[in-house]
Amino acid sequence: MLADQSIASPPGPIHMVDLFAGPGGLDVAAHWLGLVVDGIEWDDNACATRTKAGLRTRHADVRDHKPADFREATVLAGGPPCQTYTVAGSGAGRRALEQVRGFVKQMAAGEDVKESLKNLDDVRTGLVLEPLRWALEAVKDGRPYDAIVLEQVPAVLPVWEAVGEALAGVGYKSDCGILHTEMFGVPQTRRRAILIARRDRKPSLPTPTHQLYRKGLPANPADLALLPWETMGKAITRESPYVVISNYGTGGDPKARGRRRSDEPAATVTGKVSRNRLVTHDERELPRFTLAEAGRLQTFPIDYPWAGNDISQQIGNAIPPRLAAHVLAAALGLKLDEKSLDEAVNGAWEVTKASKPLAGNS
Incomplete structure (x- = not known):
C-alpha cells in the first residue's frame, strides 16, 4: 500500500493491549489501522509466528498480568480461547454459561471469583472473564481504557451481554452481537460474537459492506446495495x-x-x-x-510468515484480520478506506509498512 493511498491517520499514537493474541489476527488489523499493539500469548507456536511476523509480544499467561503492566495502552482487546464453547469442542463452556454469567455479576459487585473458577469442569472456560478483570482493574487504578473490543464464538454472546451490563456499571456504553465474516469482505462464512465498548459515547457494531451468503439462494433484497460476497x-x-x-x-x-x-x-x-x-x-x-x-x-497476507507447529490450528483459531479491521475501526470511531484495506489484505506483509493507517476520523 502506498502512503498517498491512505487517508488521514488517527490522532496521535493509539496503544492497544491484545489478550490471548494468538498468531496475530487482531494485531495485523491494528497495524493496518496505524495502532501500536502489545500482544500477550502463552502458546509457543503462536508466539513463534508472532516473532517471525515482527509483532510485539509478551510470551506469558494473561492471568499473570494486569493493566499496570501495559500503562501506555488505552485500548483493551481480546479473543479468549474458544475450545469449550465452540460446537466442535467439549461443550463444557456452553454447559456452564449461566454459571459464567453469575461470575460476571459477582465481579461487577467487586467479588474475587478466582477460587470459584477452579471448580469449573474445564479451567479454559473461565478465561472468557479475563478481559472483564482487566477492564475493572483499570477502572479501579484510575486509568480506564478508552475502548474495549472482545470477540468469541457465537455461543459466548450471552456472556458478552452480561459483560456489557457489568461495564455499564463503571461508566461504559457498549454494543454486542453476531457478525458474519462474509459481510465484511472475508471469503469465508464464519460467525463471531463481538462486543465493543467506550466510555465517551455509545458505540455501534460495524455496518456490513458485503452481502450475506445464502447457499443456492439469491441475495436478500435488503442486501442488494452491498457488494457481492468474496469467493x-x-x-x-x-x-x-x-x-x-x-x-x-x-x-x-x-x-x-x-x-x-x-x-x-x-x-x-x-x-x-x-x-x-x-x-x-x-x-x-x-x-x-x-x-x-x-x-x-x-x-x-499471502506471505504472512507462519511458524512453529500446529499452523493449521493457529490459522483456524484466529479472527480474520479483515473483520478485525472493521470492528476496531468501529470501536475507535475511524472510517475505513475499503480500497486501501483491499490492498493491505492482498499485499505483502511487513509490520513496519503495515503501520501506515487505512482509516481516519469518521
Missing part, C-alpha cells in the same frame, strides 16, 4: 475451478460432507482446514490447500 477463487489463485469437500459432516450426518465451489465463500476455516479435500467438478483430486492458502481464506 475462494478470488482469494486463492489456482489454474481452474474447484470444489472443497469439508472434513465435517452436515446436518448431523458425518458422511454428508459439505461442499463449496471456488466461486463461493469457504466454509468456516477450522484447525482441520488441511484435511479438506479439493476436487475438480468431475471429481478428480487436486492438491489440498497450502497453509498460505488457508491463511488467505482468513484474509492474512
Whole structure:
C-alpha cells in the first residue's frame, strides 16, 4: 500500500493491549489501522509466528498480568480461547454459561471469583472473564481504557451481554452481537460474537459492506446495495475451478460432507482446514490447500510468515484480520478506506509498512 493511498491517520499514537493474541489476527488489523499493539500469548507456536511476523509480544499467561503492566495502552482487546464453547469442542463452556454469567455479576459487585473458577469442569472456560478483570482493574487504578473490543464464538454472546451490563456499571456504553465474516469482505462464512465498548459515547457494531451468503439462494433484497460476497477463487489463485469437500459432516450426518465451489465463500476455516479435500467438478483430486492458502481464506497476507507447529490450528483459531479491521475501526470511531484495506489484505506483509493507517476520523 502506498502512503498517498491512505487517508488521514488517527490522532496521535493509539496503544492497544491484545489478550490471548494468538498468531496475530487482531494485531495485523491494528497495524493496518496505524495502532501500536502489545500482544500477550502463552502458546509457543503462536508466539513463534508472532516473532517471525515482527509483532510485539509478551510470551506469558494473561492471568499473570494486569493493566499496570501495559500503562501506555488505552485500548483493551481480546479473543479468549474458544475450545469449550465452540460446537466442535467439549461443550463444557456452553454447559456452564449461566454459571459464567453469575461470575460476571459477582465481579461487577467487586467479588474475587478466582477460587470459584477452579471448580469449573474445564479451567479454559473461565478465561472468557479475563478481559472483564482487566477492564475493572483499570477502572479501579484510575486509568480506564478508552475502548474495549472482545470477540468469541457465537455461543459466548450471552456472556458478552452480561459483560456489557457489568461495564455499564463503571461508566461504559457498549454494543454486542453476531457478525458474519462474509459481510465484511472475508471469503469465508464464519460467525463471531463481538462486543465493543467506550466510555465517551455509545458505540455501534460495524455496518456490513458485503452481502450475506445464502447457499443456492439469491441475495436478500435488503442486501442488494452491498457488494457481492468474496469467493475462494478470488482469494486463492489456482489454474481452474474447484470444489472443497469439508472434513465435517452436515446436518448431523458425518458422511454428508459439505461442499463449496471456488466461486463461493469457504466454509468456516477450522484447525482441520488441511484435511479438506479439493476436487475438480468431475471429481478428480487436486492438491489440498497450502497453509498460505488457508491463511488467505482468513484474509492474512499471502506471505504472512507462519511458524512453529500446529499452523493449521493457529490459522483456524484466529479472527480474520479483515473483520478485525472493521470492528476496531468501529470501536475507535475511524472510517475505513475499503480500497486501501483491499490492498493491505492482498499485499505483502511487513509490520513496519503495515503501520501506515487505512482509516481516519469518521
